[in-house]
Amino acid sequence: MTTHPDPIDVAVGARIRARRLELGMSQTKLAKALGLTFQQVQKYERGDNRVSASTLVRTASALGVATAALLGEGEPATVRPVFHQLATPGALDLIDAYARIEEADVRRALLTLARTLAKRVARSDAA
Numbered sequence: 001m002t003t004h005p006d007p008i009d010v011a012v013g014a015r016i017r018a019r020r021l022e023l024g025m026s027q028t029k030l031a032k033a034l035g036l037t038f039q040q041v042q043k044y045e046r047g048d049n050r051v052s053a054s055t056l057v058r059t060a061s062a063l064g065v066a067t068a069a070l071l072g073e074g075e076p077a078t079v080r081p082v083f084h085q086l087a088t089p090g091a092l093d094l095i096d097a098y099a100r101i102e103e104a105d106v107r108r109a110l111l112t113l114a115r116t117l118a119k120r121v122a123r124s125d126a127a
Contacts, residue, residue, distance in 0.1 A: 007084055010047030012056070014083035015070045017045040019063045021092060033062040047087055 020030055027038040043049040060067040086092055101107045
């Protein structure tokens with residue numbers, strides 16, 4: 001039986017990762033600030049491991065945000081699924097690369113390709 005990370009843990013981890021990247025901070029630097037290994041930070045960011053309350057408070061402090069921000073408090077419910085999607089490995093890298101493409105037609109072509117691939121995968125999963 002395969003267990004999946006709790007969606008709340010995934011969302012909290014994605015918020016941690018998004019804020020860390022916004023600051024240009026490495027996983028290693030955050031880990032050192034928290035007295036952890038970078039592997040543990042990776043597990044938190046993926047939602048594989050739950051962040052304890054004390055670690056969440058220390059993480060928020062290290063990232064310069066309120067603890068509530070990492071929990072998504074005050075955030076519209078429509079935003080919450082986005083953090084689950086952003087927790088997918090490579091998602092933030094893809095968004096960063098996409099945003100750096102200056103030509104609108106190239107961005108549209110990339111979006112069309114991504115949508116086509118997603119549909120193809122969904123069809124093969126359904127079969």
